[in-house]
Amino acid sequence: MSFSKAPPKRTEFRDYAQELTNRVAEIIETTGKVPWKREWDASKCAGPQGPVNAVTGQPYSGINVISIGLDIRVLQSGDPRVATFVQAKSMGWHIKKDSKAITGVKFKPLEIKDSEAEDGKKTIAMMKSFHVFPSVDIEGIPSYRPPTVEEAPWTRPAAVSIIMENCGVKFRTGGYRAFYSPQLDIIQLPPDVAFPSAEYFSATAIHEINHSTGHPSRMARDLTGKFGSEKYTLEEARVEMAAAFVCNTLGLPTDFENHAAYVGGWLKKLREDKRELFHCAADAQKIANWTLNYHPEYAAKNQPDAQPDRPQASSPKPPSSTL
Numbered sequence: 001m002s003f004s005k006a007p008p009k010r011t012e013f014r015d016y017a018q019e020l021t022n023r024v025a026e027i028i029e030t031t032g033k034v035p036w037k038r039e040w041d042a043s044k045c046a047g048p049q050g051p052v053n054a055v056t057g058q059p060y061s062g063i064n065v066i067s068i069g070l071d072i073r074v075l076q077s078g079d080p081r082v083a084t085f086v087q088a089k090s091m092g093w094h095i096k097k098d099s100k101a102i103t104g105v106k107f108k109p110l111e112i113k114d115s116e117a118e119d120g121k122k123t124i125a126m127m128k129s130f131h132v133f134p135s136v137d138i139e140g141i142p143s144y145r146p147p148t149v150e151e152a153p154w155t156r157p158a159a160v161s162i163i164m165e166n167c168g169v170k171f172r173t174g175g176y177r178a179f180y181s182p183q184l185d186i187i188q189l190p191p192d193v194a195f196p197s198a199e200y201f202s203a204t205a206i207h208e209i210n211h212s213t214g215h216p217s218r219m220a221r222d223l224t225g226k227f228g229s230e231k232y233t234l235e236e237a238r239v240e241m242a243a244a245f246v247c248n249t250l251g252l253p254t255d256f257e258n259h260a261a262y263v264g265g266w267l268k269k270l271r272e273d274k275r276e277l278f279h280c281a282a283d284a285q286k287i288a289n290w291t292l293n294y295h296p297e298y299a300a301k302n303q304p305d306a307q308p309d310r311p312q313a314s315s316p317k318p319p320s321s322t323l
């Protein structure tokens with residue numbers, strides 16, 4: 001039996017940022033939707049819905065949720081695990097012959113000269129690529145066993161209620177649309193009956209909680225953008241991507257209905273600036289981390305040194321979905 005070799009080292013320059021941006025832009029142009037809003041399949045939600053390293057067990061974050069997660073082999077297999085060639089070899093696994101690697105990116109600090117800096121130098125982030133293979137193309141890898149609710153208690157149905165209680169924002173019920181008011185620091189949600197299921201109620205609540213992280217008492221983002229403006233577009237793009245990151249972690253839908261009006265404006269921004277996708281993913285991960293850290297057990301296990309200075313739960317108990 002023959003197996004594929006590690007990807008050869010490339011000497012030619014490849015603009016991975018432009019390649020990934022083009023791919024995302026083409027998906028948006030073809031479907032009219034951002035690719036991280038995917039059709040929800042409850043049967044495949046037993047574990048993380050974003051890519052996970054098969055050896056370390058650590059989920060990928062930021063731009064790699066997009067770059068790795070877009071591969072159809074990861075998207076449709078129900079097994080989120082991937083591994084590098086070296087990792088697979090170290091475990092006694094084998095990459096199937098002719099398997100195509102998935103490109104991820106990482107950033108390393110690089111010190112360069114800068115005549116305007118006091119010490120004559122500055123540090124920039126240098127992007128480097130790495131390659132992983134999906135579990136479906138790895139022979140010898142054990143069958144996937146998703147984490148139990150004991151191992152990941154933030155996947156229990158009560159998780160969103162816990163986040164709602166701890167986020168420090170007041171919730172109101174009524175009307176036909178969901179929104180966050182920065183001026184009042186409140187979240188308005190339609191009645192439970194307006195949602196097709198409890199999961200979609202929860203996913204919409206997460207979206208609005210993500211918006212609330214921009215309040216001056218939290219992450220202090222600029223929330224002054226009017227509907228249709230560039231500020232509105234950039235905020236919405238980041239919050240929707242963050243909602244996908246959070247919902248992937250909690251086992252919730254990412255295809256919930258919300259604000260689609262920003263997509264055209266954001267597509268224009270992508271075409272103008274290949275770095276926008278990377279900036280958006282980095283900002284979205286920070287927002288997602290902030291929201292997830294409202295769940296004490298998640299924060300304690302995953303980000304013990306990065307918990308936000310959040311107020312104690314003082315909001316009235318949020319409406320519990322009866323769907």
